[in-house]
Every structure is written in structure tokens, then in C-alpha cells.
Amino acid sequence: MTEQDNIQDKDEIKYVRTTSAFDCGGRCPLKFHVKDGKIIRVEGDDLVDEENQLRACPKCRAIRQEIYHPERLLYPLKRVGPKGEGKFKRISWDEALDEIAAKLIEVKEKYGNEAIFLPTGGGFLSAYHFPVVNYIRLFTHFGGFSTHHGNVSSEGAVWATQTQYGSPFVGHGREDMLNSKLIILWGWDPARMNSGTDALYNLVKAHEKGAKVVSINPRYSDTDVIVADQWIPIIPGTDVAMMAAMANVIVKENLHNQAFLDKYTVGFDKFKEYVIGQEDGVEKTPEWAEKICSVPAETIRDLAREYATTKPAALMDCQGPARSAMGGQYNRGAMTLSAMTGNVGRKGGAACGGLMGIPTAHMFFGPFIVPPGRNPVEENHPNRVSVRGSLDVELRLRTRVHTNVMFDQIIEGKEGGYLYDIKFGWFACNNFLNQLGNTNRNAEALKKLDYMVCVDLFITATARYADIVLPATSMAERSDLTRPWPSGPYFGHMNKAIEPIGECKHDITIAEELAAKLGLEKFRHYEEDKTVKKLWRNTVDIKKHVKDYNKYKEDGIWRVETDEPYVAFKKQIEDLENNPFKTPSGKIEIFSERVAKINNPNLPPIPKYLKTWEDRNDPLIKKYPLQMISPHPKNRVHSELYHVEWLKEIDPHRCWINSIDAELRGIKSGDLIYVHNDRGIISIEAWVTERIIPGVIAIHEGTWYTPDEEGIDRGGCVNTLTKNAYAPCGAAALKTCLVQASKEKPEVK
Amino acid sequence: MQVGFYFDQTRCTGCGACMVACKDWNDVPAGPEFWMKILYNEEGKIPNVFVSYLVRPCYHCEDPVCIPVCPVNAITKREEDGIVIVDSDKCVGNEECDTKCLKACPYDSPQFGPEKGAKMRKCTFCFDRHLENKIPVCVQTCRPRALYAGNLDELKAKYGEIHEADNFIYSERTKPAIIFKPKQK
Numbered sequence: 001m002t003e004q005d006n007i008q009d010k011d012e013i014k015y016v017r018t019t020s021a022f023d024c025g026g027r028c029p030l031k032f033h034v035k036d037g038k039i040i041r042v043e044g045d046d047l048v049d050e051e052n053q054l055r056a057c058p059k060c061r062a063i064r065q066e067i068y069h070p071e072r073l074l075y076p077l078k079r080v081g082p083k084g085e086g087k088f089k090r091i092s093w094d095e096a097l098d099e100i101a102a103k104l105i106e107v108k109e110k111y112g113n114e115a116i117f118l119p120t121g122g123g124f125l126s127a128y129h130f131p132v133v134n135y136i137r138l139f140t141h142f143g144g145f146s147t148h149h150g151n152v153s154s155e156g157a158v159w160a161t162q163t164q165y166g167s168p169f170v171g172h173g174r175e176d177m178l179n180s181k182l183i184i185l186w187g188w189d190p191a192r193m194n195s196g197t198d199a200l201y202n203l204v205k206a207h208e209k210g211a212k213v214v215s216i217n218p219r220y221s222d223t224d225v226i227v228a229d230q231w232i233p234i235i236p237g238t239d240v241a242m243m244a245a246m247a248n249v250i251v252k253e254n255l256h257n258q259a260f261l262d263k264y265t266v267g268f269d270k271f272k273e274y275v276i277g278q279e280d281g282v283e284k285t286p287e288w289a290e291k292i293c294s295v296p297a298e299t300i301r302d303l304a305r306e307y308a309t310t311k312p313a314a315l316m317d318c319q320g321p322a323r324s325a326m327g328g329q330y331n332r333g334a335m336t337l338s339a340m341t342g343n344v345g346r347k348g349g350a351a352c353g354g355l356m357g358i359p360t361a362h363m364f365f366g367p368f369i370v371p372p373g374r375n376p377v378e379e380n381h382p383n384r385v386s387v388r389g390s391l392d393v394e395l396r397l398r399t400r401v402h403t404n405v406m407f408d409q410i411i412e413g414k415e416g417g418y419l420y421d422i423k424f425g426w427f428a429c430n431n432f433l434n435q436l437g438n439t440n441r442n443a444e445a446l447k448k449l450d451y452m453v454c455v456d457l458f459i460t461a462t463a464r465y466a467d468i469v470l471p472a473t474s475m476a477e478r479s480d481l482t483r484p485w486p487s488g489p490y491f492g493h494m495n496k497a498i499e500p501i502g503e504c505k506h507d508i509t510i511a512e513e514l515a516a517k518l519g520l521e522k523f524r525h526y527e528e529d530k531t532v533k534k535l536w537r538n539t540v541d542i543k544k545h546v547k548d549y550n551k552y553k554e555d556g557i558w559r560v561e562t563d564e565p566y567v568a569f570k571k572q573i574e575d576l577e578n579n580p581f582k583t584p585s586g587k588i589e590i591f592s593e594r595v596a597k598i599n600n601p602n603l604p605p606i607p608k609y610l611k612t613w614e615d616r617n618d619p620l621i622k623k624y625p626l627q628m629i630s631p632h633p634k635n636r637v638h639s640e641l642y643h644v645e646w647l648k649e650i651d652p653h654r655c656w657i658n659s660i661d662a663e664l665r666g667i668k669s670g671d672l673i674y675v676h677n678d679r680g681i682i683s684i685e686a687w688v689t690e691r692i693i694p695g696v697i698a699i700h701e702g703t704w705y706t707p708d709e710e711g712i713d714r715g716g717c718v719n720t721l722t723k724n725a726y727a728p729c730g731a732a733a734l735k736t737c738l739v740q741a742s743k744e745k746p747e748v749k
Numbered sequence: 750m751q752v753g754f755y756f757d758q759t760r761c762t763g764c765g766a767c768m769v770a771c772k773d774w775n776d777v778p779a780g781p782e783f784w785m786k787i788l789y790n791e792e793g794k795i796p797n798v799f800v801s802y803l804v805r806p807c808y809h810c811e812d813p814v815c816i817p818v819c820p821v822n823a824i825t826k827r828e829e830d831g832i833v834i835v836d837s838d839k840c841v842g843n844e845e846c847d848t849k850c851l852k853a854c855p856y857d858s859p860q861f862g863p864e865k866g867a868k869m870r871k872c873t874f875c876f877d878r879h880l881e882n883k884i885p886v887c888v889q890t891c892r893p894r895a896l897y898a899g900n901l902d903e904l905k906a907k908y909g910e911i912h913e914a915d916n917f918i919y920s921e922r923t924k925p926a927i928i929f930k931p932k933q934k
Contacts, residue, residue, distance in 0.1 A: 042773050044890060055892045058766040064773055191762035204760055204893045225800045233796050390770040634764055645779030646772050650765030689791060689797045
């Protein structure tokens with residue numbers, strides 16, 4: 001290369017600033033270099049000084065390969081082979097929409113609107129294009145549809161924070177970690193999972209400023225590598241045993257903040273009775289916990305003392321460990337420890353609760369393009385009851401199926417005790433076959449559907465079962481408003497950089513065109529640029545902060561200036577009388593009367609350690625002696641970006657296995673191994689490491705289910721092994737899973 | 750003047766954003782050609798595990814050994830800034846010279862695509878950005894700010910002159926233009 005070769009002709013390059021709309025938590029500023037209508041480079045934030053830039057992770061840095069991937073869908077497809085085989089032929093939009101409309105009308109007439117199933121999907125979270133909202137609007141106009149309840153990511157944490165605080169806004173501004181003296185990462189790994197774009201860097205700075213960092217995690221995470229002064233490996237699903245033992249030490253040694261508990265909480269005495277053994281005759285000592293969670297009693301004792309006496313201290317729990325069979329207990333346990341030590345509402349502390357959201361610019365305040373309307377299928381359902389304020393997930397399941405058993409409903413229907421007989425499925429912006437438990441069974445369900453439409457950028461693992469696949473536009477082809485979901489505060493503005501590729505259409509356009517085919521005359525048409533600007537004008541919190549729309553649009557970001565980092569519940573702690581917590585008692589509910597009324601021993605009113613199916617006490621452990629966890633990948637957003645080669649090569653799909661477990665099985669790094677249980681078999685490369693506790697393996701979620709002719713999943717999708725089940729609090733129990741690993745191919749059933 | 754890097758090894762999580770951004774900026778296809786790599790080291794036994802990452806671009810050595818071994822003088826070191834540049838058009842390709850530059854380099858920085866006859870390419874210190882007074886894209890990408898670049902003397906004045914890091918051997922022969930905050934075991 002000569003010195004001149006690599007110098008672009010600047011005059012021909014247009015710069016477009018935008019953000020992604022992924023389900024990743026970050027909305028990192030991106031700067032596309034566009035030449036002759038094509039994106040040729042992607043840069044990150046360069047609008048502010050290096051220290052304050054919101055720097056994007058590898059996923060968006062590689063976005064060009066997603067947008068221009070040779071396998072990206074360019075026109076509508078109709079399935080020509082058996083379901084799942086992946087054989088399709090090109091058809092026109094007219095043919096596709098005519099066929100879909102005819103089928104919808106047929107299903108509606110024959111089975112009613114409830115037979116039309118519309119799952120949600122988090123693949124594109126924004127104000128205008130938000131695909132699911134557009135299809136909800138469409139099917140609402142068409143007379144309704146059935147759907148599901150339960151957020152796969154965060155249901156455990158949502159339930160726990162509603163129970164204890166009555167609010168999901170439990171986060172602090174990330175800079176507030178610099179005020180902490182002790183930071184406990186309980187499962188939290190912001191190096192891999194974007195819990196806010198600036199989370200990792202602020203954690204690094206807090207550590208360098210002198211905060212001690214302790215990590216409690218089955219793995220020595222990427223975050224731990226740079227900040228953990230101490231790593232405490234723990235058996236998955238046993239967090240609350242360790243938390244109860246820490247509480248025991250704190251109470252026995254009188255290190256708890258009784259004044260705080262008296263003033264701001266209710267029910268601590270009940271929890272105290274549990275931890276000192278008055279409730280069930282079992283004292284929750286560190287020795288008791290050690291037998292369950294494998295953490296040495298002395299380590300638990302030391303950490304309890306350190307947490308109770310170092311002020312302020314931030315216990316950072318998250319959502320992952322709550323994605324388990326007794327899900328929400330983990331977040332409730334963490335919140336209770338935080339209250340016991342007076343770290344709620346305090347600078348440098350942390351309220352816990354796993355959600356980490358701050359109210360300013362939070363996704364929960366996201367504007368939706370137009371009210372999608374009320375779904376007649378649910379509005380008119382005889383089972384319908386008010387769920388306002390209720391913590392009973394079963395009430396919410398009276399008109400909707402739980403997310404993690406949505407495919408069971410398709411298979412079993414009313415005869416199997418489910419709500420609806422599903423005939424038609426519309427899957428947009430999700431890859432649920434792949435991302436929910438028991439993928440082999442999910443595939444059987446999709447084979448059983450009368451008719452299925454999928455809208456996506458690729459023929460995903462789910463789309464392989466569709467009758468019609470429609471090509472959607474990507475983030476580069478759209479203008480929109482975005483917002484990060486846990487932190488900031490800042491607002492994002494997406495700007496269209498290129499024209500739609502091939503025959504790709506926006507989801508909102510697909511909804512409009514299908515509405516016309518269905519004869520829905522009142523279905524309104526919206527113009528992208530005009531509506532996006534209107535959404536800025538009409539959305540209270542954006543309008544409040546974003547004063548100059550043109551600058552906001554041009555920069556692709558509007559940073560909200562704050563005097564100091566946001567601290568959750570600061571107002572409540574400063575003046576409880578005038579700012580009560582949004583719970584029935586107005587206080588932090590360590591004991592919840594609302595939960596007590598549900599009267600389910602597996603959903604106790606105080607946080608408790610509970611044994612579960614497929615934990616280490618389950619007799620099944622003899623057959624399947626390894627627990628499997630499935631953390632977020634760093635090179636995909638769940639199953640999105642799976643095709644991108646630049647991302648594949650930075651982190652090959654591998655099974656983390658400790659040397660002790662590997663030696664027992666004759667497994668070496670690089671070996672192709674089989675991981676299996678009664679639900680399925682996957683093949684995957686082994687990676688032998690000391691960075692995971694013995695008895696546990698870790699496989700990152702989101703690679704695509706690819707069964708071979710024998711039914712072995714060669715794509716290594718974790719959910720081929722996980723269970724289609726949910727916790728009593730509603731959490732999808734995807735992290736509770738027993739498996740075996742072997743070099744030899746297991747017998748295929 | 751000599752440009753160089755400062756790498757804070759205590760901050761790198763090995764996320765790979767620098768590798769991806771490098772491939773995007775320089776349009777390098779997926780495959781074996783990496784102008785920026787991250788090396789991994791793991792030692793110890795649970796729970797006392799030591800892990801380090803190390804960035805591996807071209808270190809733009811003060812005495813580059815790749816230059817004299819090139820049979821066609823395709824590699825040069827710029828006097829004004831010390832950037833080591835290869836003229837890929839001049840390079841005779843990996844088969845004809847048997848990758849002499851790669852074999853000479855103690856850090857495997859010269860890179861070749863997978864195809865027969867592939868010409869050598871490598872980190873240019875983002876030469877086009879450099880001419881516009883911009884930092885290399887790998888540096889601009891780093892979320893925990895583990896990587897910095899600039900005038901080596903200025904970096905040394907600011908960060909010290911440590912040439913050692915975990916998983917790295919300083920070559921007295923080539924004098925790589927990188928200083929470190931090393932990760933301690």
C-alpha cells in the first residue's frame with residue numbers, strides 16, 4: 001500500500017450519526033461513513049472529549065457486516081421444502097401479502113381471532129419502527145390476537161423490585177460507583193453485557209480510585225479479570241443461601257442498621273426469624289450455606305462483616321441469576337442486604353434489584369408511535385381480571401400464556417389445559433424458537449402450526465419453519481428515536497444512512513400494506529420523518545430535556561446534563577413522609593403482605609433460599625452431573641448478529657469447562673464435545689479453563705439451532721438443553737439446567 | 750519523531766472491539782489476517798486465577814527487523830513519525846519469499862490473507878487518520894481506555910518507560926514502540 005492509497009476522497013463521503021436499537025441496553029453513538037449510497041466505515045462517538053465518549057462495543061463496530069451480509073434477506077420468500085429444512089423460493093410482495101391476508105381471514109372466520117398468535121420481540125426497540133407495536137396495532141384493528149406474558153430477560157428482577165420497592169427504577173448513575181468504597185459484583189459482568197455504555201469504564205475508575213471489588217460468580221468473568229480483588233466462585237442457583245448467611249452474620253454480630261430498618265422498612269423481623277432459625281429451626285449460618293453454595297463459611301463471614309462495615313458499599317446484583325427456577329428470590333435477597341446495611345438511597349450505595357434503570361431517558365418511558373389500541377381478545381375474555389398492583393403472576397396468565405411455555409400451548413392447546421388453540425403465528429423481531437427453553441420441542445410446535453409468517457433480516461432458526469418470510473429493513477435504513485434502558489442519561493436519534501436494500505420494507509409499511517389487503521380502511525398511514533419529529537414534540541420527557549431538535553437529530557444523541565449522578569430512592573430516604581415508596585405500606589417491604597396472600601410456599605413473602613428442580617439436590621444429577629449456565633455473549637445481542645464473521649472470530653462458540661470436569665471426561669481444549677440431557681444434544685468446541693467452578697459449564701446463549709439428520713444440534717444452541725418452565729414469580733427459568741458433557745456421541749433418542 | 754502505543758494491561762477485558770474496528774476501518778475481511786490481535790494468558794487454579802490480555806498491532810519498532818529481510822524493499826520506516834509502512838504492490842507475496850518479514854518479526858505483526866500469493870499487509874497506525882491528526886481507530890474504540898497512542902516520548906513522559914508486560918517480551922533488537930502498565934501476578 002502506498003501512503004496515498006488509504007486516503008478517502010472526503011468530498012464524496014457523507015457522515016450519518018445514529019444509534020442501534022438492539023436489545024442490549026446501550027444506545028452508543030455511531031457515525032456511519034457513507035459513500036455512493038453505501039456504508040463504508042463505522043466510527044464511534046467523537047462528539048465529546050475522549051474521557052466522556054460513549055464508546056460502542058464490538059457488536060456495533062461490526063454492524064456493516066450485518067447490514068451487507070450476503071445471507072441477508074432481500075425479497076419475500078415462500079417455503080418450498082418441509083418445515084425446518086430451510087428451502088424457500090422468491091415471491092413478490094403482492095403474492096406474499098395476498099396469501100397471508102387470505103389465510104388470516106380464513107383463520108379468523110374458522111377459529112376466531114384468538115387463534116392468531118402474536119409474540120412480542122425485543123430485536124428492535126425504538127419509538128417509531130418498534131415492530132411488535134406496529135403488528136399489535138395491525139392485529140388489534142383486525143379484531144385481536146393472543147399473546148404471552150413474561151419478559152425473558154428481567155421478569156425475576158421486575159417482580160422482585162415491584163414487591164420490595166414498588167418501582168423498577170432502582171439504578172444509580174454509573175458515575176456514582178466512584179463514591180463507593182466496596183463494590184460487590186453479584187453475577188454482574190458489564191464487560192460482556194452492556195448494562196449501560198459507560199458502566200464498565202466507571203467501574204474501572206471506581207476500582208482505580210480505591211474501591212475494593214469482590215465478585216461472586218460461577219465464572220471469573222471478563223469484568224473480574226480487570227477489577228476483581230477477590231473472586232468468590234459460587235454454585236448457580238444458591239445465591240440466596242449465601243445472602244441469608246451474610247444476613248445471619250450481620251444480625252448475630254449486630255452490624256445491621258436498625259435505625260434505617262425501623263424507619264424505612266417493614267417485615268425485617270420476619271426475615272430475621274428466618275435467618276436466625278426461629279422460623280424453621282434451621283439457623284442460616286455460614287456453615288449451613290457453605291454446604292449449599294460451596295463458598296467457605298469464613299469467606300461468607302468475612303464478606304458479611306466487610307459489607308456491613310464499609311460505607312458506602314454497592315452490591316450490584318443483576319438479572320441473569322434471576323433467570324432461574326426460584327428467580328426473584330435472588331434480587332429480593334440482595335435488596336434486603338442493602339436495606340440492612342443502609343445502602344438504599346445513598347450515594348455510593350446501591351438499592352439492588354437487578355434492573356439498574358434510572359428514570360431519565362429510560363426505555364420504560366418510551367413513546368409508542370400510536371396507541372396500538374386494546375386487544376379485543378383480551379378485553380372481552382371471560383377470565384380477565386384487574387392485575388393492577390398484583391404480584392401474582394397467575395392472574396396475568398389468565399388471558400396470556402407464559403412466554404417460556406408459549407410453544408407448549410401451540411402443541412397442547414385447550415385440550416392440554418392452555419387458553420387457546422393456536423393456528424396462525426406471526427413472528428417478527430424475535431427468534432423465540434432459539435431463545436426459549438426446549439428448542440427441540442419448540443421446533444415440533446412450529447411444525448404443527450397451520451400457518452406462520454416471519455419478518456426478519458435473515459432466515460433465522462425460527463424463520464426456517466415459516467410459510468412466508470418477509471424481509472425487514474435494518475437499523476441503517478431507518479430514522480427513529482431511541483433510548484438506553486438502564487443508564488445514561490441521554491436520548492438517541494437514529495438517522496437513515498442508506499436506502500432500503502433489495503425489496504426490504506419497514507415493519508410499519510408491512511403492517512400498512514397488509515391492513516389494506518385485509519380491508520382495514522381506518523388503519524392510518526404515517527410518514528417516517530414527520531412522525532419521528534412529532535414523537536419528539538409529544539413525548540414529555542424528551543421534550544423536557546431536548547431543546548434543540550435539529551442538533552439532537554444531527555448529532556444522533558442528546559446528553560442530559562445532571563449536577564450529580566442519579567441515586568435511586570434518594571427522595572424517599574431524605575423525606576419518607578412526603579415521598580413514600582410505591583408499596584402498600586409506603587416502605588421497603590422485606591415482608592410483603594401482597595405476596596403472603598398468594599399463599600405459595602415457593603413464593604414466600606420474605607426472600608428465601610429454596611431448593612428447585614434440576615439443582616444439585618435433584619436425583620437427576622446422577623445422570624446429568626453438570627449445571628449449565630448460559631450467559632450473554634459479547635459478540636451477539638442474544639441471537640442477533642449471529643452471522644457476522646468479524647464477531648464470530650473474536651469469540652469462538654465454546655463450552656467453558658473446568659479442568660477437573662474436563663479430565664474426568666478426557667476432554668481437552670479444542671475437542672468437539674457433546675452436551676446433552678433428556679431434552680436434546682448439542683455439539684460444541686470445549687474450552688478448558690480455571691475460570692469456571694467445577695460442576696458447572698457455561699455456554700453463551702444465542703447461536704442458532706441447527707439440527708442435523710440425527711437431531712443433534714450442530715449450532716450449539718443452549719436452549720436445546722434448557723427447560724420450558726418458569727419460576728413462581730414469572731421468571732423464565734433458563735439458567736436452571738442439568739446436563740452431561742462427553743467426547744463420545746451420546747445415544748440419540 | 751517516533752509514534753507509539755501505551756497499553757494499560759490492567760484495564761483490558763479482551764472484548765475485541767479494537768480488532769473489529771480495525772477490520773472495519775481498514776476493510777480487512779474476516780479470516781486469518783489481523784492487523785490487531787489480542788493475546789490471552791491464563792495461569793493458576795480456581796479461585797486464584799490470573800488472566801491477562803495483550804494487544805498485538807504492529808509496534809512500529811524503532812529498529813524494524815522486517816525491513817532488511819524484505820527481498821524487494823517493500824517495507825519502509827517513515828522518518829517523520831517512525832510509522833512502518835509496507836507497499837503491498839511491491840510485495841512479492843507469501844509464496845515467493847516465504848514470508849520472510851513474518852518470520853523475522855518477533856511479534857508476528859506482518860499479516861497475510863489466506864489466499865496463495867497474498868501480499869503482506871499490516872497495522873499502519875491508521876495512517877490516513879494519522880495524517881489528519883486522529884488517533885488510530887483501535888484506540889478510539891477502547892471502552893475501558895486501556896489503549897493510547899501518540900508521540901512515544903510524550904507517552905513516556907506521561908506514563909513512564911515500562912517495557913515489560915505479562916505475556917510480552919521486549920525485543921532489544923527491534924525496540925517495539927510500546928510502553929505498558931503491566932498486569933501483576
